[in-house]
Amino acid sequence: MASFTSPLDTLLPKRSGPRPRVAVIGAGISGVALARALHSAGYPVQVFEKSRGAGGRMATRRTEDGGAFDHGAQYFTARDALFQEQVRRWMDAGLAAEWNGVIGTLEHGRVTRSEREHTRYVGVPGMGAGVKQLAEELALHREVRVERLEREGPAWRLFAESGPVPGVFDVVVAAVPAPQAVPLLAGAPGLAARAGSVRMQPCLAVMARFASSVELEVDAAFVHGSPLSWIAREEGKPGRRTVHPGEERWVLHGSPEASREALEDAPEQVATRWVEAFAAATGRDMRPVEAVAHRWRYALPAPAREESFLFDAASGLGACGDWCGGPRVEGAFLSGVALARHLHSR
Ligand SMILES: Cc1cc2nc3c(=O)[nH]c(=O)nc-3n(C[C@H](O)[C@H](O)[C@H](O)COP(=O)(O)OP(=O)(O)OC[C@H]3O[C@@H](n4cnc5c(N)ncnc54)[C@H](O)[C@@H]3O)c2cc1C
Incomplete structure (x- = not known):
């Protein structure tokens, strides 16, 4: 390099x-x-x-079978000239890339694609690279x-x-x-x-691995009318390694309100509930091979x-x-x- x-x-x-x-x-x-x-x-x-x-x-969490999930920050934007320059150097070094995934909104099984308002970047091969x-x-x-x-x-x-x-x-x-x-x-x-x-808002994140494609027409979505606020498919991001071809890895973020309510719940319980919420929001009854929860007690400042x-x-x-x-x-x-x-x- x-x-x-x-x-x-x-x-x-x-x-x-x-x-x-x-x-x-x-x-x-x-x-x-x-x-x-x-x-x-x-x-x-x-x-x-x-x-x-x-x-x-x-942050990126690597699972035992080698799959990885960005379970914290999902992407970043760069408006300031100095940060833009930093991102450019990272891209030159192969440590970041533009994320041109299809992003939309999801509400009770209905997906709407969003217009791209700004360039989104991700770290490569993981967010913190x-x-x-x-x-x-x-x-x-x-x-x-x-x-x-x-x-x-x-x-x-x-x-x-x-x-x-x-x-x-x-x-x-x-x-x-x-x-x-x-x-x-x-x-x-x-x-x-x-x-x-x-005050900082919590976020309960679940990393779920599915044996086959969930077949959503977006790579990530802001979710409404659900305990979830965001879902994203790892394979839709650049530079991510596919461990088991055909499988999909999804990160499911709870909304601040739902995360606060479930903050002290057992991780297994959170994983089950977020997967159910994923099924309800997407209208697909998918059973994950594995689902693991992570608690971000201090995710984002408000304000x-x-x-x-x-x-x-x-x-x-x-x-x-x-x-x-x-x-x-x-x-x-x-x-x-x-x-x-x-x-x-x-
Ligand atoms: C679920 C989630 C989703 C997010 N999504 C996005 C997004 O899409 N886009 C975006 O731009 N931002 C997003 N963010 C926010 C973004 O991740 C943060 O704004 C940013 O990374 C904060 O950086 P920081 O250096 O301020 O703090 P942190 O990244 O929190 O770094 C603080 C460090 O201090 C360490 N630490 C804490 N206490 C101690 C101690 N006592 N002794 C030693 N070490 C200590 C911690 O381990 C940590 O490594 C998200 C965050 C979360 C959690």
């Missing part, structure tokens, strides 16, 4: 002088964009991520869930379940969903309160705050993510970028 560069590598103007030590908590697109821009400008940056890798809600690539050069500590911060002189020390994390930091950024940022921002109560004011990031100069604590400035993938990227610019301009 050709060497991969990002517009984030030249985002911040060259400057001499010492750089603060920065910890970024969360390796979703916002935290990785922030960390990559700072790293390229010479900042000592460390990223801490509770899961096994970068990408966050731009580009974020993983951006994170490759970073000091990324996987499977570290940061629980709290403590002052150590003028700096901060991070604590995970297993105890203190090596190193101290002048600046700590919570690049995590708003409710998860609250405890991390305890040292800046004003910021913690602002993060605490953001996002207006500021594109939070930062408290006195404590050195900050936050970014899709709940700052603009929701969704592009908004999260731009939130990380805005905070990088702010930190570099101080």
